[in-house]
Amino acid sequence: MPTTEEMTTTEPAPRANGGNGNTLIKLDGVTKVFLTDEVETHALSGIHLDIRQGEYVSIAGPSGCGKSTLLSILGLLDTPSGGSYSLKGTEVANLSFPERARIRNREIGFIFQSFNLIGDLTVYENVELPLTYRGMPAAERKAHVFEALERVGMGHRAKHLPSQLSGGQQQRVAVARALAGKPAILLADEPTGNLDSRNGEAVMDLLKELHASGATICMVTHDVRFAQHADRTIHLFDGRVVEDRMAA
Numbered sequence: 627m628p629t630t631e632e633m634t635t636t637e638p639a640p641r642a643n644g645g646n647g648n649t650l651i652k653l654d655g656v657t658k659v660f661l662t663d664e665v666e667t668h669a670l671s672g673i674h675l676d677i678r679q680g681e682y683v684s685i686a687g688p689s690g691c692g693k694s695t696l697l698s699i700l701g702l703l704d705t706p707s708g709g710s711y712s713l714k715g716t717e718v719a720n721l722s723f724p725e726r727a728r729i730r731n732r733e734i735g736f737i738f739q740s741f742n743l744i745g746d747l748t749v750y751e752n753v754e755l756p757l758t759y760r761g762m763p764a765a766e767r768k769a770h771v772f773e774a775l776e777r778v779g780m781g782h783r784a785k786h787l788p789s790q791l792s793g794g795q796q797q798r799v800a801v802a803r804a805l806a807g808k809p810a811i812l813l814a815d816e817p818t819g820n821l822d823s824r825n826g827e828a829v830m831d832l833l834k835e836l837h838a839s840g841a842t843i844c845m846v847t848h849d850v851r852f853a854q855h856a857d858r859t860i861h862l863f864d865g866r867v868v869e870d871r872m873a874a
Contacts, residue, residue: 647679650681651844656670658695673866683845683857684852686848686860687863696862697844700844713729732807735803735804736813739820741796774805778801780802833855
């Protein structure tokens with residue numbers, strides 16, 4: 627871990643060279659400032675970050691360091707206050723809301739801590755829903771959904787409702803939903819946060835299997851054990867990258 631002196635430096639941390647694929651994501655000098663009537667909060671301050679195709683990256687750091695803000699910007703759920711964000715070679719920092727939504731639906735798969743499944747839809751329908759927004763034909767959607775469910779071992783639960791599943795099973799369905807659209811990158815926000823240790827380990831093993839099969843993953847976690855599953859760990863402190871290292 628970085629020392630206190632290293633954490634307070636204004637220089638960007640050296641960028642680790644992880645993965646052998648092309649650069650998928652590139653952030654240069656990204657900042658995020660939240661303004662209220664009386665307070666100006668600098669959530670991110672000059673973030674420089676590259677993620678290459680095929681990498682498994684974890685973002686770690688103490689509460690309030692900017693992890694979730696960074697993931698929201700990577701996922702096009704929010705826009706930076708300054709700096710450049712390139713996704714697959716296209717500048718996306720200042721796109722309109724509809725343009726961000728279109729790219730997000732095609733290029734980014736989300737895995738949330740709280741699963742975010744719709745209770746009155748079946749497992750199949752939950753996984754299918756994002757694909758309907760693309761206007762994908764029904765037969766193609768069906769193939770994508772069952773392929774994704776089989777990858778996470780949930781094909782036999784396609785007709786069940788989320789309430790009929792355990793927490794670990796619900797998270798597997800959420801992973802399948804993220805995979806179904808064949809995104810360029812999976813963004814996981816504390817994917818084990820609502821799971822017990824056994825189910826948490828099972829989900830982490832699933833992410834490791836997906837990475838081994840070629841998936842690019844960026845995961846936010848506060849759990850040091852799970853951060854170590856990644857090939858590369860980026861440490862944030864006070865909105866800055868203070869360490870960027872490859873696994874031993």
